[in-house]
Amino acid sequence: MSRAPEFITLSDAAARAVAGANSRHAALIEDAFGVLVETPGGGVSLSGDSKARAQAKKAVQAIADRADQGLEISEADVRVAIGQARTGAGGAPGSLPVGRRGQVAPKTATQAEYLQALAGCELVFGLGPAGTGKTFLAVAHGAGLLLRGEVDRLIVSRPAVEAGERLGFLPGDMNEKVDPYMAPVWEALTDILGADQLRRRREKGEIEVAPIAFLRGRTLSHAYVIVDEAQNATRLQMKMVLTRLGEGARMVVTGDPSQVDLVNARDSGLAHAVGLLEGVKGIGVTRFSTADVVRHPLVERIVRAYDADAARSRGDKGPDDR
Known part of the structure; x- marks a missing residue:
């Protein structure tokens, strides 16, 4: 399987959310899927086998979508995104203005x-x-x-x-x-x-x-x-x-x-x-x-x-x- 890096273009806010403070969110994604997560600017780079990258990409995109809505991203959000990417469960669309x-x-x-x-x-x-x-x-x-x-x-x-x-x-x-x-x-x-x-x-x-x-x-x-x-x-x-x-x-x-x-x-x-x-x-x-x-x-x-x-x-x- 190909292990060539895959680059995902994201907004600056989304890229920061995926990385997390002190790269904590990126580390959680790396541990969960066995990939390397890097944020070189303008997005996120994923390295690993194709299956692992595909799952990690789902998690990254779910986190990015929440960040682009202006929502704060906690470790709990990252773990939920990882769990949904692993199981193939659909996201939880919709939000409550309050x-x-x-x-x-x-x-x-x-x-x-x-x-x-x-x-x-x-x-x-x-x-x-x-x-x-x-x-x-x-x-x-x-x-x-x-x-x-x-x-x-x-x-x-x-x-x-x-x-x-x-x-x-x-x-x-x-x-x-x-x-x-x-x-x-x-x-x-x-x-x-x-x-x-x-x-x-x-x-x-x-x-x-x-x-x-x-x-x-x-x-x-x-x-x-x-x-x-x-x-x-x-x-x-x-x-x-x-x-x-x-x-x-x-x-x-x-x-x-x-x-x-x-x-x-x-x-x-x-x-x-x-x-x-x-x-x-x-x-x-x-x-x-x-x-x-x-x-x-x-x-x-x-x-x-x-x-x-x-x-x-x-x-x-x-x-x-x-």
Whole structure:
């Protein structure tokens, strides 16, 4: 097979993104495909056998396309591009215009499917392990709706399992009581909106926090509601929160059914609700897998190890134990 270098013409921004800081991205591509990546100016040069070059070229072009859209390229993006090039999976087209980021783009095909569901359904369930972007993309979509005036409020809710929902015993106002449980959501909103705009919108009541128990008796109209870590909501809580939807409201429910922290795991309302509602008009369900993990690459390996252990445990149970 030919090992002659192949030159790919790219914009300066795309070439810099492919190289990465201290050539870190180029090194990842080299290690993945066994090629030599050089950036002599005006593009990228790939050296190696033809098959390796062809796969590496797909990864390079995917990274370059994102860079040319003005999107930041992280190591997670590079690893996703490498994985898609290896498996032949199609890219994840489409991006979400929102906040100071300008664009939030899906990094996997499942994330693209999830964004389509968020755009087209009134109620969406996002199921899967940590690090798959299900909460971040839900927050980004909700923030975009709020910024465009398509909803009046963004409401985030999460079961406070550690406190048994007895938040009245904690010091401070509602926000101070709930904020520790909402840290991942606030981090995402800060990243998308910026700290100043987030603070202003919270003060105006456009962004609201509430533990699930505090939603009882309310009708949520013209709001975008995010229920995070929903595997820790009981069946009764899940029914209650799903029936809070009022006129012009939309909701996304995220969680990992395999990570239930309730004393009685069978009381979890997430998997129960999905089993009842999947296929109902207006409801979308997106299932993420370890292949969609876009955090540190070690996270995917950790998730796989725990999944394998859980599978072995289920296999070890006798008929009387199930």
